[in-house]
Amino acid sequence: MASSIELVENTQPLETNNDNQLQQKLLLIENDHYLSKAFFINGDKSEYQTTKISTGEVLTQELNSYLVDNRPNMIVLDIGFADSAQLLIIRDVRALFDGLLVIVSNSDSEQEHMDAFKLGADDYVVKPIDSRILMMRVKALFRRQNNKVNQVELASLTVGEVCLQPKSQKCFINGDMVKLTTFEFNLLKSLIEHQGKILSRDQLYNTLLKRVYNGVERTLDVRMSQLREKLTVAGMKHNQIETVWGQGYMFSNTTA
Template identity: 75%
Template sequence: MPSSIELVKNTQPLEINQNIQSQKKLLLIENDSYLSKVFLMDDNHASYQTTKIRTSETLSQELRSYLVENRPHMIIFDIGLADSEQLLTIRDLRALFDGFLFIVSSKNSEQEHVDAFTLGADDYLLKPMNSRILMMRIEALFHRQSNKVKQVELASLTLGDVCLQPKSQKCFINGAVVKLTTFEFNLLKSLLEHQGKILSRDHLYSTLLKRVYNGVERTLDVRMSQLREKLTLAGMKKNQIETVWGQGYMLNNLTG
């Protein structure tokens, strides 16, 4: 069934702000102009670059490509009066997108609220809402992210017998340096940061290879195999990179 999600317009002309390159890119997914009007207000439009896409029950190829090529910092998704099937769109978005996902709803349902977070939402607001509250919650998410990034830059990532130093791009197994390519380092870093969770091929292609997974390509599988071999030869025994059939990959700590 063809999707009705399509790129509609940029709600903020690029010439409005000369500092457009420093703006956060927000993708608004909605059927009406409720969200668009909030970001066209004088106090809000200068802070963010916004693009609007229409809602559908499925993700179109256009939307998938847009997420990979434009890499917005946040998606604000107005699900309206969504039913349980439509809510699964949140899960599909999360498989492709690792930025902030903010849900806006017209349905006053505690179960929907819980389901949205379970499926991958970072925040949730009920309509009608105060536009200032929306903007403050968006800013709060970005502020926490900024603080977290600063902390990660100074820290090492350690799990079992693996230690990564993101700032110097060095990998250690039991204290010995293991030479990894930039892609292998970033792949292992993603697995460590999401230890115990399945990372889909869609997600890894989008975040690491910057393209949409076509369901056939084997590039990721080959590189994952090469990474496994290097880690095994280096003596990694306390962690295991598991292939989850039909879903993706997951790093497990065997000593936990």
């Protein structure tokens, strides 16, 4: 089934004390309007930057690309009356997304609850549910996540003219910020953290895409090429991402 991406609402800050919530990006995945009504009709329209996607039981390439190239803080996924096969959409989402994942379902099956959590859900909500309770659960997940982040101060990673700030997911080349997708940032971070060591495609697929490299897929190679081009255009000269044929990739500092 084809998917469609619809920007339902992109809110702007209205009050200073709401800035933290307004910066949170939510992705709603559903086939009806249950989530849309819960998030947009009940007085919560100004709280989050929200995108809605309609999709079938499996992730399409369009949705795959969206998850890789965008950075939602939370996904709320309505799986309706799910069966074991349909639940695997959670696994597919988790292969590309490591943020908060809330499952909304018509089923109160204990087995489905357990399967959803095993596949990577952070919360499981059974319909019907009062929209105010749903909002409170969303806020509670964000609050717990923020408390964890605030307890750990992540240091910058600097090699040559490249500086990464993991907490804000910002990349700087010679002090100038370079816009990277979430995947590109995490790819570069993995390479820098293992500077001077070869990372195989198997390792990178497992770390970044949470799946096994099948020996044919070119996703990593294409995005590696895009990352290299961005870094080169930004002025990176004293670092390079080397292709070690038959083994993988390695980040090196040529001035070291």
